Amino acid sequence: xxxxxxxxxxxxxxxxxxxxxxxxxxxxxxxxxxxxxxxxxxxxxxxxxxxxxxxxxxxxxxxxxxxxxxxxxxxxxxxxxxxxxxxxxxxxxxxxxxxxxxxxxxxxxxxxxxxxxxxxxxxxxxxxxxxxxxxxxxxxxxxxxxxxxxxxxxxxxxxxxxxxxxxxxxxxxxxxxxxxxxxxxxxxxxxxxxxxxxxxxxxxxxxxxxxxxxxxxxxxxxxxxxxxxxxxxxxxxxxxxxxxxxxxxxxxxxxxxxxxxxxxxxxxxxxxxxxxxxxxxxxxxxxxxxxxxxxxxxxxxxxxxxxxxxxxxxxxxxxxxxxxxxxxxxxxxxxxxxxxxxxxxxxxxxxxxxxxxxxxxxxxxxxxxxxxxxxxxxxxxxxxxxxxxxxxxxxxxxxxxxxxxxxxxxxxxxxxxxxxxxxxxxxxxxxxxxxxxxxxxxxxxxxxxx
Amino acid sequence: xxxxxxxxxxxxxxxxxxxxxxxxxxxxxxxxxxxxxxxxxxxxxxxxxxxxxxxxxxxxxxxxxxxxxxxxxxxxxxxxxxxxxxxxxxxxxxxxxxxxxxxxxxxxxxxxxxxxxxxxxxxxxxxxxxxxxxxxxxxxxxxxxxxxxxxxxxxxxxxxxxxxxxxxxxxxxxxxxxxxxxxxxxxxxxxxxxxxxxxxxxxxxxxxxxxxxxxxxxxxxxxxxxxxxxxxxxxxxxxxxxxxxxxxxxxxxxxxxxxxxxxxxxxxxxxxxxxxxxxxxxxxxxxxxxxxxxxxxxxxxxxxxxxxxxxxxxxxxxxxxxxxxxxxxxxxxxxxxxxxxxxxxxxxxxxxxxxxxxxxxxxxxxxxxxxxxxxxxxxxxxxxxxxxxxxxxxxxxxxxxxxxxxxxxxxxxxxxxxxxxxxxxxxxxxxxxxxxxxxxxxxxxxxxxx
Numbered sequence: 081x082x083x084x085x086x087x088x089x090x091x092x093x094x095x096x097x098x099x100x101x102x103x104x105x106x107x108x109x110x111x112x113x114x115x116x117x118x119x120x121x122x123x124x125x126x127x128x129x130x131x132x133x134x135x136x137x138x139x140x141x142x143x144x145x146x147x148x149x150x151x152x153x154x155x156x157x158x159x160x161x162x163x164x165x166x167x168x169x170x171x172x173x174x175x176x177x178x179x180x181x182x183x184x185x186x187x188x189x190x191x192x193x194x195x196x197x198x199x200x201x202x203x204x205x206x207x208x209x210x211x212x213x214x215x216x217x218x219x220x221x222x223x224x225x226x227x228x229x230x231x232x233x234x235x236x237x238x239x240x241x242x243x244x245x246x247x248x249x250x251x252x253x254x255x256x257x258x259x260x261x262x263x264x265x266x267x268x269x270x271x272x273x274x275x276x277x278x279x280x281x282x283x284x285x286x287x288x289x290x291x292x293x294x295x296x297x298x299x300x301x302x303x304x305x306x307x308x309x310x311x312x313x314x315x316x317x318x319x320x321x322x323x324x325x326x327x328x329x330x331x332x333x334x335x336x337x338x339x340x341x342x343x344x345x346x347x348x349x350x351x352x353x354x355x356x357x358x359x360x361x362x363x364x365x366x367x368x369x370x371x372x373x374x375x376x377x378x379x380x381x382x383x384x385x386x387x388x389x390x391x392x393x394x395x396x397x398x399x400x401x402x403x404x405x406x407x408x409x410x411x412x413x414x415x416x417x418x419x420x421x422x423x424x425x426x427x428x429x430x431x432x433x434x435x436x437x438x439x440x441x442x443x444x445x446x447x448x449x450x451x452x453x454x455x456x457x458x459x460x461x462x463x464x465x466x467x468x469x470x471x472x473x474x475x476x477x478x479x480x481x482x483x484x485x486x487x488x489x490x491x492x493x494x495x496x497x498x499x500x501x502x503x504x505x506x507x508x509x510x511x512x513x514x515x516x517x518x519x520x521x522x523x524x525x526x527x528x529x530x
Numbered sequence: 531x532x533x534x535x536x537x538x539x540x541x542x543x544x545x546x547x548x549x550x551x552x553x554x555x556x557x558x559x560x561x562x563x564x565x566x567x568x569x570x571x572x573x574x575x576x577x578x579x580x581x582x583x584x585x586x587x588x589x590x591x592x593x594x595x596x597x598x599x600x601x602x603x604x605x606x607x608x609x610x611x612x613x614x615x616x617x618x619x620x621x622x623x624x625x626x627x628x629x630x631x632x633x634x635x636x637x638x639x640x641x642x643x644x645x646x647x648x649x650x651x652x653x654x655x656x657x658x659x660x661x662x663x664x665x666x667x668x669x670x671x672x673x674x675x676x677x678x679x680x681x682x683x684x685x686x687x688x689x690x691x692x693x694x695x696x697x698x699x700x701x702x703x704x705x706x707x708x709x710x711x712x713x714x715x716x717x718x719x720x721x722x723x724x725x726x727x728x729x730x731x732x733x734x735x736x737x738x739x740x741x742x743x744x745x746x747x748x749x750x751x752x753x754x755x756x757x758x759x760x761x762x763x764x765x766x767x768x769x770x771x772x773x774x775x776x777x778x779x780x781x782x783x784x785x786x787x788x789x790x791x792x793x794x795x796x797x798x799x800x801x802x803x804x805x806x807x808x809x810x811x812x813x814x815x816x817x818x819x820x821x822x823x824x825x826x827x828x829x830x831x832x833x834x835x836x837x838x839x840x841x842x843x844x845x846x847x848x849x850x851x852x853x854x855x856x857x858x859x860x861x862x863x864x865x866x867x868x869x870x871x872x873x874x875x876x877x878x879x880x881x882x883x884x885x886x887x888x889x890x891x892x893x894x895x896x897x898x899x900x901x902x903x904x905x906x907x908x909x910x911x912x913x914x915x916x917x918x919x920x921x922x923x924x925x926x927x928x929x930x931x932x933x934x935x936x937x938x939x940x941x942x943x944x945x946x947x948x949x950x951x952x953x954x955x956x957x958x959x960x961x962x963x964x965x966x967x968x969x970x971x972x973x974x975x976x977x978x979x980x
Contacts, residue, residue: 096724097702099694100735103723104759112754114744159727165762205744212738216697217705244549247666248862250708252547253701255667273553274546277609285550288662290869293877294564294655304562309554312615402862411861412698412852419740427743 095150095177096159098213103160106206107170116423117181118205119440122215124223125414126194132410133512134502136230136495137186137198138261139222141486143215144476147179150211181207183476184461186443188486189226189264189495190471191502193520196443196458197472198223198415205422212417220415221254225261228407230499231382232400233266234507237389240397242284243270244377245405258405264492266499268397279488286314286347286375286399298325302332306343310336314345314375317360322351326360330367345373345396353378354393361394375399381408382509426529437522439529444468453501459523545600545627546609548663553610556656557620566873567631568655569890572665574673575864576644582860583962584952586680586945587636587648588711589672591936593665594926597629600661631657633926634911636893638936639676639714639945640921641952643970646893646908647922648673648865655872662867670865671704675711678857680949681832682850683716684957687839690847692734693720694827695855708855714942716949718847729938736764736797736825736849743769748778756786756793764795764825767810772801776810780817795823795846803828804843811844825849831858832959876979887972889979894918903951909973 109115124135152160152174160166160174181203186192198219201208232241243262249255259275269284270276276283287305295301302315315332317325326346333343346364348356353376364372376388377399385398402408418436419427426438441458444465448454457465464470474482499507506518559565574585602610602624610616610624631653636642648669651658682691693712699705709725719734720726726733737755745751752765765782767775776796783793796814798806803826814822826838827849835848852858868886869877876888891908894915898904907915914920924932949957956968 094724096727097696097705098723099696099721100723100726100733101721101737101741102735104735104755105737105741108741108755108758109744111758118740118744120740156727160723163726163733165759167758209738209740213697214702217699217702220698221700246547246549247663248670248865249667250671250700250856250861251703251706252664252667253703255547257701271549271551273548273550273610274544276550276613277546277606283550283613285554287551287555288659290568290570290659290877291551291555291558293869294559294568294872305554305558308558308561308617309615406700406856406861408861411700411856411858415698419743422744427740 094156095152095210096156098210102210102212104165105209107166109206109209110170110173111167115204115206117202118208118419119200119202119421120208120212120417121197121420121436121441122199122201122219122415122417123197124194125416127414130194130410130414131511132227133506133508133517134227134230135192135194135223136226136265137190137192137223138188138226138264139219139257140185140188140199140475141488142222142257143199143218144183144481146214146218147183147211147476148479148481150177150179152177178479179203179207179211180479181476182474182478184472185475186471187473187491187494189491189493189498191453191495191498192443192471193456193518195437195520196456197441200420200440200472202421202440208419216415216417218257220413222257222261223415224407224410224413225258225405226265226495228382228404229262229265229267230495231509232380232385232398232404234499235382235385235389235509236398239389239395240268241266241385242397242399243267243272243405244399244401246272248402249405255405260488262404264488265495266492271399287316289316289319292316292319298328299332302329303335306332306336306341310341311344313343314347315343316347316349318348318350322348322356323359323363326363327367329372330364330369333364333369333372334367343369343372345375347375347377347399349376349378353395354388354391357394358392373397377401379403386509437526437530439526441472441526443471444523445471447501451501452503453518455519455521457521457523458526460525460529463523463525544606545602545660546606548660552660552662554615555659557616559656559659560620560623561617565654565656567652568658568869569650569652569871570658570662570867571647571870571886571891572649572651572669572865572867573647574644575866577864580644580860580864581961582677583956583958583967584677584680585642585644585673586676586715587640587642587673588638588676588714589669589707590635590638590649590925591938592672592707593649593668594633594931596664596668597631597633597661597926598929598931600627600629602627628929629653629657629661630929631926632924632928634922635925636921637923637941637944639941639943639948641903641945641948642893642921643906643968645887645970646906647891650870650890650922652871652890658869666865666867668707670863672707672711673865674857674860674863675708675855676715676945678832678854679712679715679717680945681959682830682835682848682854684949685832685836685839685959686848689839689845690718691716691835692847692849693717693722693855694849694851696722698852699855705855710938712854714938715945716942721849737766739766739769742766748775749782752779752782753785756782756791760786760791762794764797765793766797766799768798768800772798772806773809773813776813777817779822780814780819783814783819783822784817793819793822795825797825797827797849799826799828803845804838804841807844808842823847827851829853836959887976887980889976891922891976893921894973895921897951901951902953903968905969905971907971907973908976910975910979913973913975
């Protein structure tokens, strides 16, 4: 067993970070002696007006660490007692609570599709139920951001994409987890320094308008910055007039070149990026600054990146924030955690439009003769798919980690490899009609048990 | 000085939870000897396609605590050194860093409008700049959620609104802060147990579909739950067939009544809520269960609440999650933190469409003869408005708290009072054209200094 690392941040191990009903249901299971193992399946329901053709599994590492860390502190138990909802024997049970379940999951960076389990938990029903809220929260958010970020990287072709999202993220945790998920899906760097420290993600930054206004003029600001940061400098050129800013940048860049240093780039943050980037490119090239790159930020997402490149914007790297960091066009996933097996029977709910596939599952991925992904089959857990790879792997057994802890760089490589194997037609940014989406079938055995 | 509490959760005090450029600019200010005080203003820009007619200031308490806690740990300084971006003298400066600035701000729960400063920081430029990312993140998110939640409470008229959002929140921090911001804006309770513990918010919950499926049938599930939770029970009735579920609930409720206990309610979580709630009401009433309330969840936001009530849904309380917890129709605010004064001069940027009002400011609120809010005036800081209340109050001086720490219940009352004073026409859920929005003027003195 790998001892769990301390949570780097976030309420992490607090089992009170859950919905009240998880605890009241637990108390009722406890009182009625319900202890049989239950299996819950975490998956994304395809919403009617969904926007994604594929998803990128993310968040497993942090979710598993949270499961390892779950402990009720004395003050937490005292709080629960103060609510007058719980009996003493259940509170005593909580004092000794440890998560002791088994977990199978998709590795981080795995491409996946609606209805496929991202993770299945098998544990005594109280434990399996208690972790619902946390698992949906952590894996749902990170999968949503990784999926959104992958679309940006795809749209940017081979240009760089950098995460500038921290300030507009929904809270601090979101800013951290979004930086990690975006890097997993191919972003080149983040502006979030703590994420850089925590996960060894390359960090990147330029300067703010306030910096420029703190000096007499742009040339003075650029000169001062270059003095300290030399060839790592990126000058922000749109504080007053963007073309004047470009000329000032070129002047300082040429002076730097005289001293043997090459300005890294300039950044545009407002106005018509296509037209302006080309004008700025001409100014820079005209001044002999062919090596100075153009960074652009302000409202970019996969659609605006695609449009800018289609119109031949002279942009070398995109800084993306707002729209990507909150997945603005689809800011929550319809991700659910449903009981599919309890004791000796498969179970499901039948609420209209919310039907669940009963039983423990496995996901099989078939490739075509070129080695490209051809289709997925959702089957029963103990099926074998001769010509297919089983995607759900055991990651926790009896509450302890199985195998190596996921490594972010490895997960990032996995995603890159997987994404190259997904035929291009499934990568469309617009939502595809069902018959054109990547095919996901149900195996005969699984169908037979519904 | 009130000693800062430890951060209850979140990376809190880590000053690395910032954008890299805050640190590189800081290093450059340090190297060039720029130490004059700068004033930065935090405000919401009115986006072209904005969706809100008013905002509710929120997040100040947690933001101020973060400012108090800002310290660079040894490992953080070591990380910065490892990036090769910073010189030793600047790293030594960071080791001793404390936030020593002055802050004026709107109290939490204050109604406010676009362009009005939520907060202004005056501090040596390095310090004032460094906290930009964190302030935008914390105050932006909480203000966004409080504003969204206030709309739901308004739409629900006097029915209860409960936060069920934790699972779909964007990370753990967001789930916590959203529960707090929603309570501030009038929600009656949250399902988030940790938020309940931390901020004394009433907690509420029902049961999940998995609970119902863990029993032989609904009646058995309801009976078991009622045994433990009696008059606090809310039965979920849509696991199989909602009308059958209602009949089973009525049967158990009547048996409970025989034992002197009153079932609190039933919950609907799928289907057509208007038609179903009325059918369920008839079943309950027909069985003599007039006191059993109907809770409804699944996809509610201010628009769906309004629609349901307009169609005379028989719903007594709304559980809201997804759409409110991420503010789905506007999932980030166009909130910025701009330098408006440096040393002895007012400053601003002129980027197209992003102009800033220069100078330190105050916001004045005028009431009409009935005591209702009539208009706001953004003025210069040291103006006095004879017939108007100044909204920005000193909350931090030289890095120390001024006055009492904000109390959540007081802020909640403040919001309630303020909202009652806002004339109804400004509370519209649809975005109003500029001439119909609450009037916000610029004082002659402020205009004169642009």
